Amino acid sequence: MTPTDEDLVVAFQSGDIPAFDQLVRRWDRKIQGVIYRLVGNHDEARDLSQEAFLKAYRALGTFKKEARFSSWLYQIAINATRDRLRRRRRRTDLSLDDVEEKGESSLRDGAPSALDLIESSDLSRVVAAAMAALPEEQREVVILKEYQGLTFPEIAETLDVPLSTVKTRLYRGLGQLRIRLERQGIRGGAAVPVPSA
Amino acid sequence: MDCEAIRDDMLDVLYGEGGEAAARRVEAHQATCGDCRREMADLRRLRADLSHWRLPESLLARPAAPARSRRLPPGLAAAAILILASTAGLGLAGAEVRYDHSGLSVRLGHGTDARSLADLERRHREELAALRAELAAVRPPDDRPLLRTVADMIRESESRQDEARLASLRVLQQRTETQRQYDLARMSAGLSYLDGKAGLQAARTTELVGHLLQASQQK
Numbered sequence: 424m425t426p427t428d429e430d431l432v433v434a435f436q437s438g439d440i441p442a443f444d445q446l447v448r449r450w451d452r453k454i455q456g457v458i459y460r461l462v463g464n465h466d467e468a469r470d471l472s473q474e475a476f477l478k479a480y481r482a483l484g485t486f487k488k489e490a491r492f493s494s495w496l497y498q499i500a501i502n503a504t505r506d507r508l509r510r511r512r513r514r515t516d517l518s519l520d521d522v523e524e525k526g527e528s529s530l531r532d533g534a535p536s537a538l539d540l541i542e543s544s545d546l547s548r549v550v551a552a553a554m555a556a557l558p559e560e561q562r563e564v565v566i567l568k569e570y571q572g573l574t575f576p577e578i579a580e581t582l583d584v585p586l587s588t589v590k591t592r593l594y595r596g597l598g599q600l601r602i603r604l605e606r607q608g609i610r611g612g613a614a615v616p617v618p619s620a
Numbered sequence: 621m622d623c624e625a626i627r628d629d630m631l632d633v634l635y636g637e638g639g640e641a642a643a644r645r646v647e648a649h650q651a652t653c654g655d656c657r658r659e660m661a662d663l664r665r666l667r668a669d670l671s672h673w674r675l676p677e678s679l680l681a682r683p684a685a686p687a688r689s690r691r692l693p694p695g696l697a698a699a700a701i702l703i704l705a706s707t708a709g710l711g712l713a714g715a716e717v718r719y720d721h722s723g724l725s726v727r728l729g730h731g732t733d734a735r736s737l738a739d740l741e742r743r744h745r746e747e748l749a750a751l752r753a754e755l756a757a758v759r760p761p762d763d764r765p766l767l768r769t770v771a772d773m774i775r776e777s778e779s780r781q782d783e784a785r786l787a788s789l790r791v792l793q794q795r796t797e798t799q800r801q802y803d804l805a806r807m808s809a810g811l812s813y814l815d816g817k818a819g820l821q822a823a824r825t826t827e828l829v830g831h832l833l834q835a836s837q838q839k
Binding site: 452455456459460465468546547550551554565568569570574575587590593594597600601604609610 | 627628631632635637662663665666667669670672673674675676678679
């Protein structure tokens with residue numbers, strides 16, 4: 424029988440250090456995924472993911488059993504990402520107008536990596552740019568809900584906010600995304616035809 | 621129920637979390653509210669658009685399993701077990717298993733008898749002699765150039781330190797001289813002040829005596 428996350432945590436706390444390896448293997452891709460969507464850069468996502476797991480390793484000894492391990496881990500990852508984005512904002516002091524003009528790449532330190540560009544389709548990039556332009560709080564909720572598939576109570580636990588706040592942020596975030604995608608000519612899964620000049 | 625109040629239920633239904641009760645409430649509201657019906661349809665389409673945002677393939681790739689948990693293919697595992705068992709068996713039977721530059725060699729027989737031991741000792745002596753000869757053949761490296769370089773470096777370092785010390789002394793001497801000049805100037809100024817004060821006092825006394833003389837003469 425596959426041990427649950429909580430079983431592995433208990434094992435780790437009892438001295439079974441390799442139990443943490445299992446947790447890493449189980450959650451590494453998901454954590455990297457959520458961080459990538461928040462920062463929009465592959466290398467940074469890997470870097471922050473490692474940072475998050477290192478913090479988790481150090482703090483797992485004091486992890487309380489009443490919390491969900493997944494929510495706790497997401498919380499660590501999101502906090503690490505917030506810190507990084509805050510530092511980045513201090514450097515670039517980027518405005519929303521810049522984002523709209525320059526798209527996804529403007530949220531990054533520099534241009535997206537060649538790998539990112541090759542691997543992303545046009546629609547994928549437009550969605551990423553619209554997502555990058557959302558306020559951080561809304562972006563976190565939309566990503567956790569839409570791409571990580573967390574339930575509303577799990578998101579509330581992860582972000583340590585009331586359930587109603589989660590839903591409000593999601594609703595507003597989705598509204599913003601709809602407007603931005605329509606501006607880019609995307610409406611309901613199909614591109615709006617551009618009138619000829 | 622107004623549109624604002626149904627919003628949470630709409631989100632629950634949109635993500636399949638609300639259960640039947642929420643679904644019924646949303647359905648009942650949408651039956652009478654065209655705006656919310658359209659909004660729900662828009663949100664479903666939006667979710668379809670959002671699903672196009674893919675992660676890079678490199679992030680989707682499965683991480684390699686750690687080396688220590690890798691398993692040997694069944695054939696190789698069986699072969700390894702067979703080799704280990706055979707080696708243990710040979711050891712118990714007194715055979716000698718060696719692995720050296722010429723490869724793996726197995727010598728069968730009772731290795732504990734006197735002849736085998738004598739052979740073993742002779743071989744060890746030969747190997748030791750060969751190692752000693754090899755060691756003697758290695759000439760000690762000529763370290764004289766290195767020593768010369770080190771001595772030069774030490775001399776240069778000492779010379780630099782001497783220069784630095786002299787420079788510091790010169791600066792210190794200069795500062796002391798400046799301080800001495802300054803102190804002398806202050807002392808001189810103080811004496812002049814005292815001289816001036818004493819002179820003024822004497823002048824006043826002389827003037828006073830003059831007045832007294834004049835007054836006494838007038839009387």
